[in-house]
Amino acid sequence: MPAVFCNCPYGQFLNISEPRVYTAGEYPGSYKYGAWGRDPKPEAGKESWYWRVILTSSNRYAHYVRFYSTLSSLIIGVSVPGNVQINPSNPTTNTIQGPNNVLYGGALYYNCYNKDAVCRFNLTSKIVTTLDLPKGTRYNAKGNFCNLEECYQCTDLDLATDESGIWVVYTTTQDFGNLVLSKVEEGEPPKLGQTWHTSVYKQAVTNTFMACGVLYATRYVNQEVEEIFYSFNPVTGQERFNVGIFMKKLAPNIQALNYSPVDQMLHAYCDSYMVSYKVQFELLDNQS
Template sequence: MKLGVIIPLCALFTLTQQVPSHDRCMCELTNSEKVFPHDKLSKVGDSALKCNGNITPQKTLELESLLLGLKWRLPQLQEDVSILEREDDGELYGVVSLQVIENELTEIKKLIDKLNITTWEYKHLATDTTKQLEDLRAEMTELEKYDTLQVVKRQQANQRLRRDLDQCKNEHHFTAQPTQPPHGICPHGEFLNITGPRVYTAGEYPGSYMYGAWGRDPKPDAGKENWYWLVMMTSSNRYSNYVRRYSTLSSLIVGVSVPGNVQIHSSNPTTNTIQGPNVVMYGEALYYNCYNKDAVCRFNLTTKTVTTLQLPKGTRFNSKGNFCHLDECYPFTDLDLATDESGVWVIYTTTQDFGNLVLSKVEEGEPPMLKQTWHTSVYKQGVTNTFMACGVLYATRYVNKAVEEIFYSFDTSTGVEKFNIGIFINKMSPNIYALNYSPMDQMLHAYCNSHMVSYKILFG
């Protein structure tokens, strides 16, 4: 081998010794480049991950939720004071009204205190994060000096070209709209899309109960139009024996429950207590999967009595017909209760339907009864959640940790199914364990890994 062949191959090295031999050439090479600081690169990566963990959409939504609660609470206080001024009799009525206003002021003070603490924390977080970003930028600039072949610069140039090309395409093409789902007679019009989240809160038990449900009663008693309810699986992520009430959304956000818990039974679990997170409230009654039964329980919050609705023979229960995605199934989600403008619905599956979704209308009463039933062609274990809106059943599926898709609909007024809805939900946690539609305000209430999240449904 000739020396003239070896030297170009060792351009980055210094030739220090050459020992010829008959047909072989040996040389000792010394690297003239600086040793790449892998430890420093690893440190930069760790700092970037920490920075990403500190700044999340959840933190911004927490602040927005507190502001929203304060925005709704102050007009209510003003209205209560106005009523007291108009109707004060100077005796019992005035005392009671003053007590109500005092409670309102206490809750507002707690909300403001929590808002002040959160704002102070975020201010320091922003300062610390700005300093971290400046340090990261300086360290990355230093590391780029080792890029002798300018690979990083070429990658950055390619990214800029790709971004400019995408922008050019977007300027000449309209954004494709999602396929419109079918609709029956709906006072709001067609279901167009979902915006939000509007509310994101851990409530008064942050991180304590992974499974649960929350929402509003579409048919509340007088004076309870603004109330919210919350059911958490307090035993084995599977059972619960009470429903918790909140007088306003801001009360739920700051974790002040009035009147508190309404208990179904002192034991948990036991006959007719709650099994699974898919729960709804309608007409001052809680509807849920009865403990260890293929039946719907109706708990009357006024009389504290429970009546049951037996589902058809072959209904799957006790975690044999759950909602699922590829990575996991949600335990004890065999029965899903839903509310819309017309009342209560139950979604389930049977052995006769080979695991496909079955939808039945629940007729109010003590005991409740099944009215009409519809059979679909969508497999329940390929679905992560369902909800009803204007007599239309919607089903979701897991896309990834950040996105859920409303992909399917079944219109009970026409019997038409569609599998190409294409409306996406931006999630705040990987899994949505319960999804309830509120016809009171066209909000979709999700319970996600112990957090309560709400989205606004856009009709048109």
């Protein structure tokens, strides 16, 4: 029986706000690649926490996730409680490869180093479990997101969260480079749930994210603007190539996008800067 995903309570995704947060954090101008956001299913006492992964080795690899107790702490660069380390070495087996990571239910999900697989790092037990993706999955910078000028290195796998849980976006040789979307089922190890195949070419996309059960893809317009141009609804199978929602950028490149269902914010990691936008749905009142 097909999985049933959330019936979006907010209505249609209409637009996004001007940038709400813009900060260099602790490392102004350093560590071009990374990601940040919130845990949609936080552990007790960690509801206000924010996380950040910075690729500290060759703009490709990381071996820890960094935490901030509040948004204000992240903005001014005060990291308390600090780092949770996956492994003392970097890179090595089961450390992080690429910027497209998410935190969900007290665990970090990411592309395992040198594998066509999703790693799940339990922050409490410090145990890493893996989810192998289908044979033919492109990895090790063979299926990156790209713009006309360059590709974003090690962006083969894009992890995403929304109101219904965790997803992974990737591509395979048998899909001829088109986006593939799979649901990730929680657990140790996590399992691969239902999978959908789209007709949008992954290297024509700069990033993807999930919001309220729908997959969205972006493309580079110029140094100041990114366009959310594509959507795919896994319930209906409908694809749209004319979404036409434009994002004002404060840096030329967006290396990672994470939607937070906690507060309907879209968190972007842009050339070492952290930027966030409010997602504006038709049935929400706070659309300022």
